[in-house]
Amino acid sequence: MTNTSQPAILVLADGRSFRGFGFGATGTTLGEAVFTTAMTGYQETMTDPSYHRQIVVTTAPQIGNTGWNDEDNESSGGNIWVAGLVIRNLSHRVSNWRAQRSLQEEMESQGIIGIQGVDTRSLVRHLRDQGSVAAGIFSGEAAKRPVEELVEEVNAQESMAGADLSTEVSTDEVYTIPVEGEKKYTVVAYDMGIKMSTPNHFAKRGIETIVVPAGTPFEEIKQYNPDGVFVSNGPGDPATADEAVAIVRDVLKEEVPFFGICFGNQILGRALGLDTFKMKFGHRGINVPVKNHVTGKIDITSQNHGFALAMPTENPGEEFDTDFGAAKVTHTCLNDGAVEGVALSNGLAYSVQYHPESAAGPHDANPLFDQFIDLMSNHSPNNK
Template sequence: MKYKQREQAILLLSDGTVFYGKSIGIKGKTFGEVCFNTGMTGYQEIFTDPSYYGQIMVAATPHIGNYGIHHDENDSDGVKIAGLVCRNFSFDYSRPDAEEDLLSYFTKLNLVVISDVDTRALVRYIRDNGAQNAVICTDGTSLEDLKAELAQVPGMKGLELASAVSTKEPYFFGDANATYKVAALDLGVKTNILRCLAERDCYIKVFPYNTPFAELAAFNPDGYFLSNGPGDPEPLKQVQATANEMIASNKPVFGICLGHQVLGLANGIATYKMFNGHRGINHPVMNVITGKGEITSQNHGFAIVREDLEKNDLFELTHEHLNDQTVAGMRMKGKQVFSVQFHPESSPGPHDSRYLFDDFVAYMQSHK
């Protein structure tokens, strides 16, 4: 396939802007909110991150596919992005222990990809004009037809997507003889979060997003975890109620990303859709409790309203994003309840913030 003439493809944004490129050989079209990730590595982990469900990913790094696919590096049961936009798509790979090339991987999933796009210009455009819906088309559908179809796609604000990626049945992760038991509510959990907990002597039971609190409590956990995930946190009313029941149990509670937003909403702290979000592996965060800086991995398009947090008597700010002073972490006063807007498990990204898992375990130890 790589030696044949490649067909033209287009990326159409909802504001009518068109970027041209080439198909990698998978025909079709796909819709979603277009966003970009600035990480220079870790494309497989990004593609399989459930938080990206419903989004068309623009890779800011110019080479995608050059080190192939190794299935142990997936962060879920498969690809979660709606489509991919890249500059240079590598049909070959050079990593000796890779299990297959990226084209073969995408072909099995029928994932529509457009390459040879001026991604530098596209990233700048999204940064200046905000995240918006888009369509990748590689099958020759006319521009007018695409515009009509794209107009029918719902926006991300108000969209509940956790149900689309959450497990349907509870499952276990880790050693059943571990010291600590964690009940994790799966809003779109990354596998590496579960690994980080298991590495710290935790046995995790992962529950569907809409599981009643009584079922979580029946596991008799030492702590509760609210995971990351896609979509708008506001429609997750049942999850918000469950979060408050977790807090009322007086056991440690840890939330990441969507879980962090849910904790805020459950306690009167509003969220908002960001102009274009934070997605990358080099976001600077200040821990305002310790005064230390951290380089973090981030992936979110919604955030906590800082003014609401600062007026809330129950919570206090623990981390702030140094680029725009948005809320990057908070904790509940007088309780072992805390959350962050970034990804301490990284995958990909630096390990600066993995101490948060240690903090969670220390809370559970003190509670026991």
């Protein structure tokens, strides 16, 4: 059993600190402190590559109740990608029939450092005022060092703004997720930090997914004769992703059906000429309301992003000019007006900032996968 009585301290770059007790691995971890309002799905969150280099603060008061299993991981190898975990209370027992071990046991085996006993209400209020900030968790002997030294170490780490992280989490080799049942289409998915639920959604709809490394040139993927191209979610600053933007521009020139999620939304936006910016504290949760300005419908969505596209027009839904024809912002967040989706007006390319694969989260946005099927059925290059 992991020792959960060892001293630990969370230190923010602005000098604020929170003491508690360590769990999982012991030592030091650095990252950007962000909070998630999700009430469930901590395993999916922790294994989401989009959280690479981020110390996640949970607003749910107790974590660990459902333990850990080998089925709900969102990374292909089951790796935990969060830099650290900050919680109020750690559940003393696991109460789920699917659990194979406890959260703290999994964190210890993967070398992930956590801190419990933190007043997460006070911490989240601070982050909401200050925005996402650099931070560090120090446990065991590291927690006994002077706080001033720890603050210096936290401030010395690389900023998240300007960080090119997608290549750090992307696959090194091409691999295929086969269909369930009859094969209908082939999609090449660029792994910018892909969540495995996405190709699983494709598989259930008869789509074979060929997952390729982030920087694979468009000319190379032609050998797979794809009916469509997908760009996944992922971590880091989209302003650094010039290579991915160039690839998507090649896809648009060839008029291959395109679908993007999260980081893929920012890449499509940049390919269409839009700018990106770092948000104050981002969107991380599973109950974020988004309005579809094409249909007028409102979806409750799962989100995890710290960067966003700049609004190109005065009002969402208005067309703007691009190198590939007219485009428009299709979705916005009802909480703060952030851009949540863009699309070419001809329908050949679309993307959303949120996560329709719903792992964890509501299923309101699942029809976006069916929209991709409709797009490929009408415009696949293999039909020409």
